[in-house]
Amino acid sequence: MLLPEYEMKSRLKKVQDLLVAKDLPGTLVYYDELNIANGWYLSGWCPQFESGCLFVPRQGEPMILGGPESEPFAKTDSAIKKTKNIPVFMVPEEEYPNATISSFAEVFDEIGIKGKNQKLGVVGLDKMPFGVYQLLKKDLLGIGLIDITTEYEQFRKIKSPWEQEQVRKAFAIADQAFQMMKPLVREGISEIEIAGAGEGKARSLGANWFAFKAIVASGERTSGVVPTASDKKLQIGETVMMGLSPRYNGYAGVFGYTMVVGGKPSEAQRHCINDMVEAYRITKSNLKPGMIGKDINAVTHEFVTKQGYGKNIVCPFAHTIGLMEAEAPFFGPNSNDVLRPGMTVCVDVSVFSVPDVNGVRFESAFLITDKGPEPLSPYMDQLILNTKV
Amino acid sequence: MLLPEYEMKSRLKKVQDLLVAKDLPGTLVYYDELNIANGWYLSGWCPQFESGCLFVPRQGEPMILGGPESEPFAKTDSAIKKTKNIPVFMVPEEEYPNATISSFAEVFDEIGIKGKNQKLGVVGLDKMPFGVYQLLKKDLLGIGLIDITTEYEQFRKIKSPWEQEQVRKAFAIADQAFQMMKPLVREGISEIEIAGAGEGKARSLGANWFAFKAIVASGERTSGVVPTASDKKLQIGETVMMGLSPRYNGYAGVFGYTMVVGGKPSEAQRHCINDMVEAYRITKSNLKPGMIGKDINAVTHEFVTKQGYGKNIVCPFAHTIGLMEAEAPFFGPNSNDVLRPGMTVCVDVSVFSVPDVNGVRFESAFLITDKGPEPLSPYMDQLILNTKV
Structure with missing residues (x-):
């Protein structure tokens, strides 16, 4: 049931071309079981119990930002294999003793997006839970969020x-x-x-x-x-x-x-x-x-x-x-x-x-x-x- | 499959007692198909396609704030029968030519909650989509939101x-x-x-x-x-x-x-x-x-x-x-x-x-x-x- 690689690559190219056109270093794509579409479009997959974001850099490999229950599940079923765990996507109050947990800030830092003059794209902002938005905003440390949902959703209108x-x-x-x-x-x-x-x-x-x-x-x-x-x-x-x-x-x-x-x-x-x-x-x-x-x-x-x-x-x-x-x-x-x-x-x-x-x-x-x-x-x-x- | 009236009334009383204890005139309770619990607890019902809030006043009848696809569905299946339509809970971009649409502001006004010194409870704020939060915040016109999710969720721990x-x-x-x-x-x-x-x-x-x-x-x-x-x-x-x-x-x-x-x-x-x-x-x-x-x-x-x-x-x-x-x-x-x-x-x-x-x-x-x-x-x-x- 996997998304074929050629299909994923052609979609990724469209998204990365959009990032170039918008002069953005990358974009977050929010998704969950109720709003699967924008995440599924690139990964052919959605977690259950947890929610998450895809992070798509302007160049190179996208990654899943999710929770520890979904990490191994993503590895077998998703077209995107690179994953990181961010606490806010987990089941609230549940604990995961062995999981490696990152923060949004660490992820942005690793990718080299940092500082007040930087911008980051976001898809599905309207549907993002307020709790996720708050933590994201805190971790952005001044990075501006540019909502590119409308442009991103254009890719889904004509079917391959x-x-x-x-x-x-x-x-x-x-x-x-x-x-x-x-x-x-x-x-x-x-x-x-x-x-x-x-x-x-x-x-x-x-x-x-x-x-x-x-x-x-x-x-x-x-x-x-x-x-x-x-x-x-x-x-x-x-x-x-x-x-x-x-x-x-x-x-x-x-x-x-x-x-x-x-x-x-x-x-x-x-x-x-x-x-x-x-x-x-x-x-x-x-x-x-x-x-x-x-x-x-x-x-x-x-x-x-x-x-x-x-x-x-x-x-x-x-x-x-x-x-x-x-x-x-x-x-x-x-x-x-x-x-x-x-x-x-x-x-x-x-x-x-x-x-x-x-x-x-x-x-x-x-x-x-x-x-x-x-x-x-x-x-x-x-x-x-x-x-x- | 309806929630029995005695069960609904006993739950409503718990919530209204909490509002008295917190000195709040009412509370919004956010819910959707992924986060059904807090809304379902009072209504025994959840919309599909759309999302919504319950509004529980400190005294009197609660109401469903939802969308026009759910309104007649709520009337047959929900333990809460009073409904109002708020655009932000509808399917984005879909149009409803015959629906009567209210704003949060009109609802608050009708209930008599108005002005900068007022407060309103909210349950499920963390899970509320950012788009809903933004519109709510705009319509609140200075009314403060007090998150009572933790207290509300206590009611669900011991089962009747x-x-x-x-x-x-x-x-x-x-x-x-x-x-x-x-x-x-x-x-x-x-x-x-x-x-x-x-x-x-x-x-x-x-x-x-x-x-x-x-x-x-x-x-x-x-x-x-x-x-x-x-x-x-x-x-x-x-x-x-x-x-x-x-x-x-x-x-x-x-x-x-x-x-x-x-x-x-x-x-x-x-x-x-x-x-x-x-x-x-x-x-x-x-x-x-x-x-x-x-x-x-x-x-x-x-x-x-x-x-x-x-x-x-x-x-x-x-x-x-x-x-x-x-x-x-x-x-x-x-x-x-x-x-x-x-x-x-x-x-x-x-x-x-x-x-x-x-x-x-x-x-x-x-x-x-x-x-x-x-x-x-x-x-x-x-x-x-x-x-x-």
């Missing part, structure tokens, strides 16, 4: 051929998990049993984790936008919303699907489900290179509003998928982002708190190509498009 | 009868997952297949999530302390380390177990596994009310060192389990924490990077009672104690 392959595999796993879950939808089963069956299948097929806890919600709970599965039992006639996002080599796949327990929708359910399938089709048809985010959004927004669901819209209808299930660019009502070949984009249409229906969501994703959107899951794309209740 | 029941259920789920995983340990299966089987089983039994990704590691990977399962295939004679931590109603259960693929250990494996079983027995025998953390640690540390594994110790041997799999008090070499009835404590013995063995871990937990340690998993406790290879 290897990345596209991982995303495809993640979608293939999601498909098989869905095929395990769908037949379980029946009166009396609990939401969490369906979730467990799908997640267990996805893991057994090699999913290295999930971008979110399985969404399996029924009845009123479908209005929860991203409701995790509970022990509530499904009842005949209820709307059921399902979503799963397995990661493969860190890259997320996803599906979103909605059906009615027992297969006999009410008039309200019938209208809403069919309308959202049409909203999915409309959004997909606009995923052409050169399209601008807010224009993609506007067309679907107008259609959904016209069908009477304007006030039931919570989220916009298209967003990028990659190392996070939903990551920039987001193609919402104010987005000027341009759709470009190599982007992997979810059509994610949903409405919530609809009277006599509750929530409906359909989601699948596409690789943007010169010729238009190419389904990352031809299976789920067709299934959604052919849903007519 | 209801909490003990949840922990027991989590351990019962872990046991059944283990019984699914253990027979799968054989040549040629991948680590992740075993992980998937255990996690899927745990979820189907009602686990609301996991405190960590399943540890299934073989050969050299067992030295990774907390290695997540990979697609590596098991080979005859390799050491295999397994760990799973399902949550039930938020409370974690856990097991740690180590065996040899094919069941024929080498001399080095035999010694190490048998010695660690003995280390487990010794640590357990010291879990008596009144014992001090560093004393518990010292006895096992001396034994493990005497057996030749002193430099292979990474973690101390006992820690508390609750809303986090490992939470304070930690009974490490400098711990003055006193073991008290009502604590739920893991015996977690491990050594890593042992020549010709790699890593070995045995873990199960006990409720501390007046009479001594009572196994939270009698099954796993006996299994470990009877392991002799």
Whole structure:
């Protein structure tokens, strides 16, 4: 499951070129299990229990600044092998009698970054815990922090051929998990049993984790936008919303699907489900290179509003998928982002708190190509498009 | 899966009594999916995708400060029903056309906390993302923040009868997952297949999530302390380390177990596994009310060192389990924490990077009672104690 060396080197070069352009001697990249993307991008790895930073110098080898529980784990699994332990990334109050512990100050000193006129890049500053920031600030001894998150995250927008392959595999796993879950939808089963069956299948097929806890919600709970599965039992006639996002080599796949327990929708359910399938089709048809985010959004927004669901819209209808299930660019009502070949984009249409229906969501994703959107899951794309209740 | 009202009210009273004692008009409690505990303690709930704070006033009803994707989800699942949306807790760059959005300043204003001489409590400040802290600081307009995390976390050390029941259920789920995983340990299966089987089983039994990704590691990977399962295939004679931590109603259960693929250990494996079983027995025998953390640690540390594994110790041997799999008090070499009835404590013995063995871990937990340690998993406790290879 390792990040291939050529892929890591090509990414490292992009980052180091950015450091040259910004005239920075190096950058810290913060990451943890909730914000894996920026660290994973270079290392193909994330610690568990602990958090950490990557340190990327302008030239030469990057290193992991983490904790002693992760050090040997990083050595086997990460594409970055050089490590140092910094106390602030460890489990608070836990003690490690044999660990060699450094401070940020020692690391900066060793690298030769020192003194008031120096600057250092930082990626993920907004997500860095305040405790980490405070210690970092103290150890910087006057070194200025330059936030280069926005520039760094640009590298993740267009997916390389290897990345596209991982995303495809993640979608293939999601498909098989869905095929395990769908037949379980029946009166009396609990939401969490369906979730467990799908997640267990996805893991057994090699999913290295999930971008979110399985969404399996029924009845009123479908209005929860991203409701995790509970022990509530499904009842005949209820709307059921399902979503799963397995990661493969860190890259997320996803599906979103909605059906009615027992297969006999009410008039309200019938209208809403069919309308959202049409909203999915409309959004997909606009995923052409050169399209601008807010224009993609506007067309679907107008259609959904016209069908009477304007006030039931919570989220916009298209967003990028990659190392996070939903990551920039987001193609919402104010987005000027341009759709470009190599982007992997979810059509994610949903409405919530609809009277006599509750929530409906359909989601699948596409690789943007010169010729238009190419389904990352031809299976789920067709299934959604052919849903007519 | 809701937190019972009587349990929530008794916890709320403890927090509000603390606010009176500290002369604070209220406190913010930060939480997210990685740091669920302090928020979950009062709400029995955590958002996904978004993060948030609870606001607890000195008197009256607490509220959730979160994002618009979580608002309806909180209404169905959280013990705290009053909600407000604050932009900084949302997915960055995502847009929500219909949401009602407040600022921290508006919330404080409405509550009547205003002006330079006011103070406000905060729990989880160290874990709060820097971006959230910055916005909060700006909106505070001079209100001072008083960190009461340490005092607040005291409430979680002794488990109520209801909490003990949840922990027991989590351990019962872990046991059944283990019984699914253990027979799968054989040549040629991948680590992740075993992980998937255990996690899927745990979820189907009602686990609301996991405190960590399943540890299934073989050969050299067992030295990774907390290695997540990979697609590596098991080979005859390799050491295999397994760990799973399902949550039930938020409370974690856990097991740690180590065996040899094919069941024929080498001399080095035999010694190490048998010695660690003995280390487990010794640590357990010291879990008596009144014992001090560093004393518990010292006895096992001396034994493990005497057996030749002193430099292979990474973690101390006992820690508390609750809303986090490992939470304070930690009974490490400098711990003055006193073991008290009502604590739920893991015996977690491990050594890593042992020549010709790699890593070995045995873990199960006990409720501390007046009479001594009572196994939270009698099954796993006996299994470990009877392991002799």
